[in-house]
Amino acid sequence: MVLGLILYETADLAVNIIKLSYNGVTGVYNWWYQVDKIEKEEQHKEREEMIHQLKKLNNRVQELEETLKNK
Numbered sequence: 844m845v846l847g848l849i850l851y852e853t854a855d856l857a858v859n860i861i862k863l864s865y866n867g868v869t870g871v872y873n874w875w876y877q878v879d880k881i882e883k884e885e886q887h888k889e890r891e892e893m894i895h896q897l898k899k900l901n902n903r904v905q906e907l908e909e910t911l912k913n914k
Contacts, residue, residue, distance in 0.1 A: 872878070 873880070
């Protein structure tokens with residue numbers, strides 16, 4: 844029973860150390876290269892909105908071309 848507890852605590856400690864190391868390394872990397880996750884998400888949303896607007900405009904232009912062809 845004690846051996847199981849020791850193994851469990853060892854595994855728990857190892858997982859926490861790995862998580863801390865990963866978060867520390869990624870934090871330093873993002874700080875060093877000035878990577879900002881929030882800005883990337885905002886840029887992605889802006890691009891999606893622009894693509895959506897372009898699709899709407901293309902559809903409107905196609906409708907206008909069809910109406911002009913019919914006249």
